[in-house]
Every structure is written in structure tokens, then in C-alpha cells.
Amino acid sequence: MLVKEYRIALPMSVEEYRIAQLYMIQKKSRDESSGEGSGVEIIVNEPYTDGPGGNGQYTYKIYHIGSHLPGWFRAILPKSALRVEEEAWNSYPYTKTRYRCPFVEKFLLEIETKYLNDGGTQENVFKLSQSEIKQRQIGLMLSTTAVMTIALSSPYSNRHTTGLILSTTTVMTIALSSPYSYRHTTGLILSTTAVMTIALSSPYSYRHTTGLILSTTAVMTIALTSPYSNRHTTGLMLSTTAVMTIALTSPYSNRHTTGLILSTTAVMTIALTSLTQIDTHGTHAINNSSYDYCT
Incomplete structure (x- = not known):
């Protein structure tokens, strides 16, 4: 099992990022819904209690990823290989996301995310065991509150x-x-x-x-x-x-x-x-830890 921890310092507070997270989820769904063999199906979208992080919103989505593959490769794959299933528990500022591909039954990608006003300085926010800590790889994205x-x-x-x-x-x-x-x-x-x-x-x-x-x-x-x-x-x-x-x-x-x-x-x-005219010579006119919020 691979354990990878990303610490991403963002130039905003936890309260501000809550709005950004909702925007990015909707933007990703829209971006994935263009052309044949693409799109996001929302199968379940309901509140939950006494689940990961306490109370929150549970969603079950299916991502159709055929449009991201070459046509010749897509033609030889079964339909089960052209979809990714996502389960997400959003109990902000904690979220948990799980990805599966029916074609590869043993594959499982699970992402836990915590949003903290700490600049990524805390060492064991997920309460990992000693064996998990030994396996853990940490990726740190450097920024301060002044990053633009x-x-x-x-x-x-x-x-x-x-x-x-x-x-x-x-x-x-x-x-x-x-x-x-x-x-x-x-x-x-x-x-x-x-x-x-x-x-x-x-x-x-x-x-x-x-x-x-x-x-x-x-x-x-x-x-x-x-x-x-x-x-x-x-x-x-x-x-x-x-x-x-x-x-x-x-x-x-x-x-x-x-x-x-x-x-x-x-x-x-x-x-x-900007100026929009074009001259007569043809010169052109001038004119933190996770990727959860991107999925």
C-alpha cells in the first residue's frame, strides 16, 4: 500500500476555501461533460449523519472517461474500463473520497483531506499508525499567505x-x-x-x-x-x-x-x-493536502 501525504498551503482561510471547494467541484463536473464518451453522472446526493467526519453530504458519481483515451484504444476496451466510480463524504473541513474502476477490481484510491489554518505545519493530522507513518511520503507545496x-x-x-x-x-x-x-x-x-x-x-x-x-x-x-x-x-x-x-x-x-x-x-x-484594431500591415491587435477540490 502506498501512503502519500500532500501538504498544500493556500493563500486563504479555511472559511474562504469552503466556497472555492464548491466552485471547483462544479467546474470539474462541467469540464468533464463535453463530447461523446464523457460526462459525470450523479447517482446519489444526500445528507448523512454519524459518518466520516460526523455529519455531511454523501455523493456517488460515475465519471465517463472514454473521451480521454485514443479511439483505437477505447475500441478494444470493455465499457467497465471506461468509467470511474467516486464516493465522497463531505463534512467540511474534513472530506473523504474513494475511487474505483470496475474493470480493475483490486484497485482502490482513497483520499482523506483536512483543511486547517496551520500552514501545513502539523505532523500527524490523520492519526496514522507508526507503520503507516513509515510508509508515508510527504509532498510539500511551498507557499505563504502572500503567494500570488x-x-x-x-x-x-x-x-x-x-x-x-x-x-x-x-x-x-x-x-x-x-x-x-x-x-x-x-x-x-x-x-x-x-x-x-x-x-x-x-x-x-x-x-x-x-x-x-x-x-x-x-x-x-x-x-x-x-x-x-x-x-x-x-x-x-x-x-x-x-x-x-x-x-x-x-x-x-x-x-x-x-x-x-x-x-x-x-x-x-x-x-x-485593450485596443482591438489591426493595422493594415497585418500586425495582430494588442489586446492540503489533497486534490479533492479538483475532483
Whole structure:
């Protein structure tokens, strides 16, 4: 038996993540319900008492996974191999999930999850036996309460730049368009409350974008270079804890996007307006422990 423990520190409280968990469950079900040979059947959805974690909600679902397999491989498999059965007991902040595949009778994947306001520092939250502790492997995802994630997506459908921050004082998410479809850059901030550094890898070898945040709680500065020599985007944050302004210049001359943050310490919203025209030369317009919440 393999025992794997994941400790995932998230930039939100247990109370905030309860909403995020419900959203991710619904999003995963929707994502899996597209095309032939896909979909999620909810067979049972009912409350329970005196079960795992005490009282909660029990669900029994069937995931049809045929769409994830090549057609030739799907054609030779029995139908029992194209489905995964999920039983889940949600007694937040404790959840238990069990996966089976009828085609492989001896296969069982069981996930127990506890959500704790401890930053992943507790050692034996599941009360494992000594023999289980010896088998246990721990995977730690490093983050602090100051972690932010930037996702840069492509502008090629409807060519636009959008930015949305759904935040408390500990959570911020920015989505910005990049110039190429199916190519993207991502950045992760591993930080203390005083100094934060962003490293953004570009989609091209030997070309990269970098950003450095030197900050106190009052002033932050971001410099983002583009993947093109002599072309760059810059962003400057001059802020107090109440108001921040971001100006992002695009890699194309005379074309730019701007964003303004009007905020309190609890909620911030970014509105980024982009230019959508195309020039006559054909240049493109600018425009913790578990994965339970993802299943």
C-alpha cells in the first residue's frame, strides 16, 4: 500500500476555501461533460449523519472517461474500463473520497483531506499508525499567505486582455493575455511579507521575462520585460494599502493596456481595457493536502 501525504498551503482561510471547494467541484463536473464518451453522472446526493467526519453530504458519481483515451484504444476496451466510480463524504473541513474502476477490481484510491489554518505545519493530522507513518511520503507545496499566481493566456480568441482580482487581503489572481495562442508564461511568487520576487519564463528558449517586487506593505514596484529585444512591458505600482495603480505598456508602439485598482484592504478589482484594431500591415491587435477540490 502506498501512503502519500500532500501538504498544500493556500493563500486563504479555511472559511474562504469552503466556497472555492464548491466552485471547483462544479467546474470539474462541467469540464468533464463535453463530447461523446464523457460526462459525470450523479447517482446519489444526500445528507448523512454519524459518518466520516460526523455529519455531511454523501455523493456517488460515475465519471465517463472514454473521451480521454485514443479511439483505437477505447475500441478494444470493455465499457467497465471506461468509467470511474467516486464516493465522497463531505463534512467540511474534513472530506473523504474513494475511487474505483470496475474493470480493475483490486484497485482502490482513497483520499482523506483536512483543511486547517496551520500552514501545513502539523505532523500527524490523520492519526496514522507508526507503520503507516513509515510508509508515508510527504509532498510539500511551498507557499505563504502572500503567494500570488499570474496566468498569462492567449489573445487569439476575441483578442482581448482581461484582469480580475477576487481577493481578500491574502488572495489575488491576475489573468493577462499573451501574444501567442497555446503559448503562455506563468509566474509564482514565493515570498515573505517584506520582499517578493517574480520569475516569469517566456515561451521561447533563451528568452524570458522577469519581474522583481521590492516591497513594504505600502509600496511595490513591478518591472516586466517582454520576450522581444528592445520591446518591453512595464508595470509600476505606487500604492498604499488602499489604492494601487498598474500601467502596462504593450510590446507594440502606440498600443497599450491600462489597469486601475481601486481597493480597500478586503476587495480589489482590476479593469484592463485593450485596443482591438489591426493595422493594415497585418500586425495582430494588442489586446492540503489533497486534490479533492479538483475532483
